[in-house]
Structures are given as C-alpha cells and as structure tokens.
Amino acid sequence: MMNSIAETLGKTRPFYQETGKEAAVFTHAFQNQIPVLLKGPTGTGKSRFVEYMAAVLGRPLITVSCHEETSSTDLIGRYIVKGAETVWIDGPLTTAVKTGAILYLDEMAEARPDVIVAIHPLTDHRRELYIDKLGETVSAGSDFMLVASFNPGYQRGYKELKPSTRQRFAGISFHYPDADTEKNILIRETGVDADVAARLVKIGGKIRHLRELGLAETASTRLLVDAARLIRSGLPKRLSVRTAIIEPLTDDDETIAALCDVADLMI
Template sequence: MEKTLIKPSLKPTILKTETQHTNTETPFYKPIAKEIEVFEQAFTNKIPMLLKGPTGTGKTRFVDFMTHKLNKELITISCHEETSSTDLIGRYIIKGAETVWIDGPLTKAVKEGAVIYLDEIAEARPDVIVAIHSLTDHRKELYIDKLGKTIKAHPDFMLVASFNPGYQKGFKELKPSTRQRFIALAFNYPNEKDEAEILINETQIDASTAKKLVAIANKIRNLTELGLTETVSTRLLVDAAKLIHTGLGKRLAVRVAVVEPLTDDIEITEALSDLCDLMI
C-alpha cells in the first residue's frame, strides 16, 4: 500500500507529492463504535464519507487505519484557506519549450482508484466544494475545465473528508447542500478506559500514568468556563505520554504537551498548570 502526503503550494506549480512505500503493519486504532463496518460499507457502495469531530479525536488515524486494512493507496490533503480546485485537479506548467498538463492529486486518485482524504475541508476555498460535487453524487465523475473533458471515477475511488464543527463556528461551516452529499460519522473523545488503552499502545507508558493523564484531560474538558477554543485532544495526551516514557519529568511533560498548546493566556496557563501538578 502506498501513502501519499500532499502539501498544497501557494506557488503556481503542481503540488509536491511525497510517496512512501509503507510496510504491511496496520497502525493501531481503537474502535469506539461501528465505524469500521460503516467505512467498509461506504467503500463497497462508493459513498463519500464525512468525519466530523474535534481536533485530535482520531479522524486522520482512522482513515490511515482503514486504507491499510483495505490495502488501498491514501492521498491526504491538508486543506487551508488557499487550497483551490486548481491545486487538486491540476494545471499546465512550462517544461522546456513546451506547455504540459500535470494531474493534481484529486485527478490522480480519480484515475487510479485511490482514497483521497480532504482534511478540514471547510478550510478550503469554495471552488474546491464545487469541483467535487460531481464526484459526490450518482455521476461519480470529475470535470476538468482547462482540458474540456470529463473523467469517470475508477471503481475503487473513494472520497473522504473531515470537518471540525466546533472550530470558528459560524465562519467555517459546510453548507447543508454539501453535507448531504456525504454519509457522516461523528468522532469524540474516547471514554477513560479506551483512551488510557490508546496511550499505553501508542507510547508503552505504564497504566497508572496513562490513567492520570486521561483524568487530567477529562478535568480540563469539563472546565467550559475557561472559554478555550480547543480542549485537550487525545493527540496531546499521546505527546505527553511519549515525553514521560522517554524520561522527561511528568509535570514538565504535561505543561509543555498539554497546557501550553491550549492557551496563551498567562493566568489560565498558570491555573491549568497548578491543576495538572496536583493531579499528576
């Protein structure tokens, strides 16, 4: 299986593609509900899938896990405010004395039958949504206006996108007409037992410390009065657990991996640090 990471470029050149030939080992993923079965059925029926939930709840890891499981190539695009349809579809470039067309990652996935993952799709420019419309309904085709031609999607092509409904609410949201082109899976933070198991499997940290880290995370997640834009993700806990496992002091590891990334407010930072110091 090949995994391709796409980093959209702001320059008028085709996106750079880095291809890795990974081993056959499937990355660790802890199922929470029936998401594996849902993904498999969506792939079988070629139905686009939208993964929605807070940052760091395992959306990207889930897609990575499923493409390994299905032995499919994965092309990931981290969308941002400058990501355009041209970045995804392709463009003409000057090569020597000629002008040649270079396929973008979306066109490549459509032709070759890869799984394309549009991470944080709401961050992309509106023309990206327009470009994928014909791929998310019964037509399953991609129109390339610069070439004046339409490409039918490979039978194994699948479109997956992620979306954080709580981020910049009211500013970066998907229109209902777009959302209804996908089936959707909601991701949230795991329960305490599952989250501790994830930390242990990811970092080989001891069970006692894993439980304390999860307890800290849940305490902060419930402090809604602080008005944090984002709260403690499982990803942050994994980072803290790795630092502790390799020898960094527990209090310092929690501060730099959990507290500091959450806020720049000095008073809130100190309050959270004191809380974590007591709990760890």
C-alpha cells in the same frame, strides 16, 4: 497550495482503537461508492482512522490538508513550464480518481468554495471529475473514494458546510474516547506505564470540563499521547504535561498557571 500528499499502500497497518461501528460503516460506504464525512474535534483520531481503513481496504491514500488558499486548481492540476514545453500535471484529486485511491480532504471547510464545486460531481450518481483546462471528463472507478473531515465546534459561525454539500456524504461522528479506551490508547501508542496513562487521562478529562476558561480547543487525545511520549523518554512528568498539553491550548499566562495547578494535583 496543497499541504501534503501521503500515499499509504503496503505499509504496516497503523494502530487505531475502534470505539463503535465506524470501521463497518466506512467499509460499507466504500463498497457502495458513498463518500464519507468525518465529524469531530481536533485530535480525536479522524486522520488516523482514514489511514487505518486505507490499509484495511488495501487502497492507496492521498491526503490533502486544506486551508483558506486551497483551490480547485491545487486539487485538479495545472500546466507548468518544463524546459521548452508546457506540460500538464495532475493534482491529487485527479490522481486519486484515475488510480482508484482514497482521497482524504482534511478540514475541507477551510478550502475555497471552488473546491466544493469541483467535488460535487464526484459525490453523486455521476462520480465524474470535469477538468476544465483540458476539456476532459474523467469517470471514477469503483475503487475511488472521497473522504473529508470537518470540525463542527471549531467552524461554528465561521465556515460551515452547506446542507447541499453535507447531504452528499455519509457521516461518522468522532468524540473523545471513554477513560479506559483512552488509557489503552496511550499505553499502546507510547509504551507508558498504566499509572501514568491513567493520570494523563484524568488530566485530559478535567481540562475538557473546564469550560469557564473559554479555551478555543481542549485537551485532545493527540496531546495526551504527546505528553506520554515525553514522559516515556525521560522528561519530568510536570514539564511534559505543561509542554505537550497546556502550552498548545493557550497563550494567556493566567490560564496556563491555572491549568498547571490543576494538572500538578493529578500528575
């Protein structure tokens, strides 16, 4: 089933710190009706970027968090029993196509293969959605845009996007920002003071280079923001770092202890 649908139109533009030409690429892709694939590790700002661009372009945003049970039916729609009638309910994909919204498939590779089959006609010159259960084909207007995210490092060896799918999208790569940019993000997002922000950025950078610990994920900017928020609210610095950065990364007691030792020296 679909995890969430969030529509953003007319809301305050969310903060997003550009690190390159990603906004210009996204805007031109929208104008030329080219779908976009956002590639990068967890917590590097992909979802926030889509929210930001939807606000910049003045388009509603529908977000679907994909998982292994997400099917084409979840996206396209289904019949439901309502009282004494059976009625059709559009799914988020159909709604986005009909209303000219931006549809964001977060972690698209996690979804079932039939999802990829359903979106293919929307990602080439046809820009059409076929609704099998209704026997209808819906053409997408110029305002509809398909955006998907993909974590290549996490998915490697598990669920990869096929070349035939990847080549239907323009790609934008996301990476962890440089230290100064990440520091500014923490200050802007949380109001934490510059010294604490700088120390959190150093901790994040150090953990990202500790490859010998074999962490499945590393310290993302999102985790640093969470730690900064806890510190800003009055939680002790060391406890904030352990709670928001270290504990989410591993369940191994020895690894937690090693990461705490590293962080304690910096905070």
